[in-house]
Amino acid sequence: MNFFNIINQLSEVDPDVMGRLDTRRSVFSSLNTVSKRAALASAPAFLAAFFSKAYAGTTAGDPKEVFNYALTLEYLEEDFYKKMVASPFFATASAAAQGAIRQILKHEAAHVSLLKTVITTIGGTPIAPVTFKTATFATLTSFAKQLEVAQLLEDTGVRAYKGRAGDLLGIPDVNITGVGMVNPLQAALQIHSVEARHAAHIRYMRGQTPWISGDGDLDGQPHYKGAIPESTTTQSNVDITKLGTGYSAKDAQASFDEILTKAEVLDNSRAGGLVGA
Amino acid sequence: MSDNLQPRGTEESTLAQPLSTPIKRRSFFMYAGATAGASALVLAGCSDDNDDNSPALPKGNSTTANGSISLGSGDVGVLNFAYALEQLEADFYAKVAALPNGATLLSATEFDYFKQVAKHEAIHRDFFKAALDRDAAGQTLRGLTPIYPAATFTSRANILGTAKTFEDLGVSAYNGAGKLLKTPAYLVLAGQIVSVEARHAAYVRDLVENGSFAADDVVNSLGLDVARTPAEVLTAAQAFITEKLDGSSIGVN
Numbered sequence: 001m002n003f004f005n006i007i008n009q010l011s012e013v014d015p016d017v018m019g020r021l022d023t024r025r026s027v028f029s030s031l032n033t034v035s036k037r038a039a040l041a042s043a044p045a046f047l048a049a050f051f052s053k054a055y056a057g058t059t060a061g062d063p064k065e066v067f068n069y070a071l072t073l074e075y076l077e078e079d080f081y082k083k084m085v086a087s088p089f090f091a092t093a094s095a096a097a098q099g100a101i102r103q104i105l106k107h108e109a110a111h112v113s114l115l116k117t118v119i120t121t122i123g124g125t126p127i128a129p130v131t132f133k134t135a136t137f138a139t140l141t142s143f144a145k146q147l148e149v150a151q152l153l154e155d156t157g158v159r160a161y162k163g164r165a166g167d168l169l170g171i172p173d174v175n176i177t178g179v180g181m182v183n184p185l186q187a188a189l190q191i192h193s194v195e196a197r198h199a200a201h202i203r204y205m206r207g208q209t210p211w212i213s214g215d216g217d218l219d220g221q222p223h224y225k226g227a228i229p230e231s232t233t234t235q236s237n238v239d240i241t242k243l244g245t246g247y248s249a250k251d252a253q254a255s256f257d258e259i260l261t262k263a264e265v266l267d268n269s270r271a272g273g274l275v276g277a
Numbered sequence: 278m279s280d281n282l283q284p285r286g287t288e289e290s291t292l293a294q295p296l297s298t299p300i301k302r303r304s305f306f307m308y309a310g311a312t313a314g315a316s317a318l319v320l321a322g323c324s325d326d327n328d329d330n331s332p333a334l335p336k337g338n339s340t341t342a343n344g345s346i347s348l349g350s351g352d353v354g355v356l357n358f359a360y361a362l363e364q365l366e367a368d369f370y371a372k373v374a375a376l377p378n379g380a381t382l383l384s385a386t387e388f389d390y391f392k393q394v395a396k397h398e399a400i401h402r403d404f405f406k407a408a409l410d411r412d413a414a415g416q417t418l419r420g421l422t423p424i425y426p427a428a429t430f431t432s433r434a435n436i437l438g439t440a441k442t443f444e445d446l447g448v449s450a451y452n453g454a455g456k457l458l459k460t461p462a463y464l465v466l467a468g469q470i471v472s473v474e475a476r477h478a479a480y481v482r483d484l485v486e487n488g489s490f491a492a493d494d495v496v497n498s499l500g501l502d503v504a505r506t507p508a509e510v511l512t513a514a515q516a517f518i519t520e521k522l523d524g525s526s527i528g529v530n
Contacts, residue, residue, distance in 0.1 A: 099488050107491065110500030162468035166461035179499065189452045190501035192468065194491055196475035197502070201483060201490035203476075209390070210480040211397070211473055236408060236466055243403035251396035256469040257476075 061167025063184055064124030067115050069164065069262055070188065072130055073157050074111040076275055080132040080153060081105035089143040097143070097205060101150075104198050111191055114176075118184060121174045133276035147206055149274075152223045154199035155212065156260065156271050159223075161192035163259035196257070211254045222269040228258045334526050337409070337416030345523035349416050351530035352463055353409070355454050357418040358507050358527050359467065360405035362450055365517055366443050367402040368423040370395035373436055382433050387484060391440075394477050401470055408466075422519040437485050444478035445495055445503065446513055447471075452504035457528025475502070 084090060084101055093101070116126040140146045168185035176182050200210035208216045212230045224230040233240050233252035240252035247255075266272035335341065337349025337357045348357040373379060374395040380388040409417040429435050451471035458464045479490035486492075495503055505513075507524040515522065 096488050100490070103488070103491060107496060107500040110498065114499045114501070158472045162465060162472065165455065165464050165468050169456070169458065169461055169464055183456050185456045186452060186504055187501060189455045189468070189471070190504055193448050193452055193471055193475040193502040194496050194500060196472035197479040197491040197496070200476035200479035204480060204483055204490075209393070210476045211393070213393070235404060235469070236462065238404060238407050238411075240400055240404065243400060243407060247396060247400055251393065251400060254393065255397035255400040255473055256466075257472040258469065259465065 061164060063122055063168055063171050064119055066164045066167050066188075067119045067122075067184070068124065068127045070161065070191070071112065071115040071119065071127055072275075073160055073265070073271060074108055074115060075127075075130045076132055076271060077153055077157065078105065078108040078112050079130070080137070080149065080274075081108055083132055083134075083137050084143075084146050084150070087137075087143075087146065089141075089146065093143045100201055100205065104150075104201075107194055107198070111194075114179075114187070114191075117176055117179075118174065118182065118187065121176055122184070130275045131277065132274055136274060136276070144206075147202060148218060151199065151202045151206060151208070151218060152221060153271065153274075154195055154202055156223045156265060157195040158192065158199055158257055159226075159260035160262070160265045160271075161188060161195060162257065163261055163265070165189065165192070209254070212257065213250050213254045215250065222267070223260075226258075226260050226264045230258050232256070232258055334529060335523075337413060338418050341523050343521075345521040346419065347523045347525075348418060348527055349413070350526035351528065352458055352460050353413040353416050354524065354527035354529070355457050355467075355507075356405055356409050356413070356463065357416070358454060358510075358524055359451070359470075360402065360409060360418050361421060361518070361522060362447055362510070362514060363398060363402040363405055364418075364421045365423050365514060366447060367395070367398040369425070369439060369443060370398050372425075372430055373440075376430060382436060390480065391436075394440075394480075397473055397477070401473075419520075423517050424519050425517060437481060440481045441478070441485055442513075444474055444481055446505070446510060447474045448478050448495075449503040449505040450507070450510040452502055453506050453510070454527070457507075459530070 081101060081104055085105060090098060090101070119126045137146075140149060165185065165188060168188055171184045173181045173183050203210050203216070206217075208218075212219065212224065214231055218224070219230070231249075231253050233249050235256055240255065241247050241249055260270070264270065334350035335347035337347065337353045339347045339349070341347050348354045348361065370391060374392045376382065379391070382388075383391060406417055425439070426435075429439050448471060451467050451474065455464055455467055455471075458467065478495075482489040482492070482495075491502075497503075507527045511522055511524045
């Protein structure tokens with residue numbers, strides 16, 4: 001057992017490991033005597049804490065913050081669909097449409113529950129629930145108008161999740177009580193694709209293409225714009241329209257969904273403006 | 278201490294490796310903060326053997342000892358994996374789009390939408406080829422030869438059924454492989470594509486049975502879509518691909 005052999009191996013995969021340790025003297029200072037080093041280094045629990053502290057915040061984002069951000073959106077969606085189901089206009093919708101909304105509500109409620117558990121498990125505190133502004137909802141005076149907002153919320157959710165996926169890369173699996181080992185990034189991706197399924201169905205219900213083609217009735221809304229708008233036709237410096245024998249701009253933009261940053265999502269022009277009492 | 282080294286699904290192999298080989302960067306980050314990881318690190322610390330005995334990882338598009346085509350290792354493996362699936366999807370939809378009776382088998386609107394999906398999948402295929410040629414020159418998977426059951430393109434039910442299988446499989450493949458990537462930019466690109474695949478999946482499912490866009494067979498009680506390991510995906514996809522693919526080193530480096 002050689003504690004410093006561990007550090008040597010770490011330095012091979014992470015050349016900056018000594019720098020990390022050096023800048024976290026509060027962690028390392030507990031190892032100021034040889035006897036303490038020997039005693040502590042033999043304890044796996046200590047090592048777990050040690051490396052956790054040495055590497056805290058080395059990913060681009062704090063997973064607790066990322067998941068609380070996701071939870072904000074899920075709370076908003078869940079409350080919105082609850083309001084839809086409780087609305088007098090719900091009875092005017094077809095049985096199929098009602099079933100779809102109830103199915104989507106079921107998923108959003110499940111997402112809220114799972115995200116809260118994940119946040120607690122990784123040592124965070126779930127944010128307090130947020131709701132969809134009652135006054136804004138009251139302006140949606142038909143099932144069709146409510147569906148418009150549902151489309152915007154779902155497409156925003158799809159863009160929001162993919163904007164933060166990179167911040168979850170490399171986060172270790174967590175053991176969720178009653179669920180088992182969960183990889184946080186994978187769980188986020190699994191929620192993300194469900195949101196995309198929802199978005200596609202609501203667009204389909206509204207007579208829109210299930211994908212964002214640039215010719216939809218809501219495509220001028222801020223939810224489809226931002227620093228990287230849905231009209232983008234270049235990905236990773238590759239001009240999609242010039243691939244192969246060439247593609248139309250419409251197909252190029254529909255074949256990739258784009259990200260929204262947290263600031264963009266929470267802006268008043270998008271989801272941020274829908275949160276309130 | 279071995280009690281702390283329980284296999285965790287697909288991570289089993291990467292968890293076991295540091296006991297005998299130097300710690301690889303990705304597996305290290307899997308460990309930070311985990312007691313099980315700390316135990317493995319302790320075991321690594323016990324070893325005085327610093328020789329790198331790990332065998333060379335296969336290059337993308339290389340031929341393995343048993344004649345399979347390797348998708349390669351690390352991020353290249355993930356990209357080639359996605360490229361293989363997109364080749365299959367693109368070929369399928371191209372054949373649908375070329376059906377002279379397409380607008381009869383499907384409705385005119387459905388046929389038009391399928392032609393749009395055919396473009397999306399062809400774009401995904403061409404994009405992965407361009408990205409691989411640029412970022413991993415010489416390791417781009419070769420063009421594959423898809424095969425289909427005889428009646429695949431002869432009825433609406435068979436076309437929709439195959440499309441549903443491919444789309445749901447594609448979504449689960451990206452969901453399962455995302456965590457194997459090391460490069461955040463690739464992860465974002467994969468995310469940009471998988472949500473379009475999920476839109477396709479939802480649409481095709483609605484055509485098979487309206488309202489099944491996110492039915493309980495693809496979204497579980499936690500609200501999670503399906504995620505499959507590359508091995509699970511390749512087992513399913515192999516039935517439609519003439520060439521034998523080896524994805525055993527995907528994500529490993």
